[in-house]
Amino acid sequence: MIAPELLDACRRREPGAFEEVVRATYRKVYTQALRLVGDRQDAEDVTQEAYLRVYHGLAGFREEAAFETWLYRIVTNAAMSFLRKRGRFGELLTDPEDGPETGDPLHPRIDQTAVDRDALEGALQALPASLRSVVVLKDVYGLSCLEIGDHLGVSEGAVKVRLHRARRRLQVLLSPSEAAGEM
Template sequence: MIASILDGSTELYHELIRPYERSVYMMALSFMKNDADAEDVAQEAFLKAYRNLASFRAEAKFSTWLISITLNEARSRLRRQGSIRVESLDETPENGGHVSPALLRDWHEVPSEALERKEVREILKTAVTTLPEIYRQVFLLRDVEELSVKETAEALTISIGTVKVRLHRARMMLQKQLTPQLKSINPKRRWIPWL
């Protein structure tokens, strides 16, 4: 498809990037404070990818290359703004996430459980935003976007060993920060330490 686009079939570019639109936007949103800035970063990343498509060497997956461009654009924009503003957002069920009932007879959500899930999501978002940037990036790529260790290393231009170390440290930091907070929400429930 890339060869066809480079040969002049530019209308195929949207088909090429369509599977990655959500990932690029979510990665941009994890760096930028609001939807508008995240959309600008994502749009600019797609434009830069298009302009530099001829330089894509297929040594990495296209998605990894695209995420790298997105990360660089977000960092560049934050530097230009003179501040590092970060808010990590995970897709919530209210915004189109997939929710399936545990049992067919259980169609109605229990309000207390819904409130508990919302509180947990907010606590997790806040905790992820407090991670130092090098750990937050790895955590988001591996545990939110579900990239492989190799893809994460390529996207961040670091070694596989560094990805593993940073991910472990990010998880440990989150565990240390989240465990007391999650226990305060529901002391009877057994929480998975860093989720």
């Protein structure tokens, strides 16, 4: 949580104020970037770009929305721009068919029955980018389907379809035997 006084100090460009904000938030920002772009070096680049945008955008930031939520949106935008520049945005737009939810050699299953955090992180990274981005933004960071659609340049309906597929696929990755019983 960033104190409003610190944000005011940043707006006044007081020395050290912005650095304090960065120190308090950079791990979360980096983690979000990593979840979206899937590569550590790329996530560092996205983090740097995101803070650049925050620095220039602080003057226009209204505190009706929490700073953290605003920050998450900026990181999302920076990540999408990054993927676009790298020619990987197509991965996000490609709408994979529900496809082989079992035995897919490209997406290994995680043989674990309990839903723990490491298993979840692993399962997220095993999803195709188009599904991962949607489920990360909706279920981890709480963006609405409409917002996600705006970020990705797809309709709200398309986001809902992907979200549904992503959740089902995660369930299969996390506990294949139980999920298979339900299919």
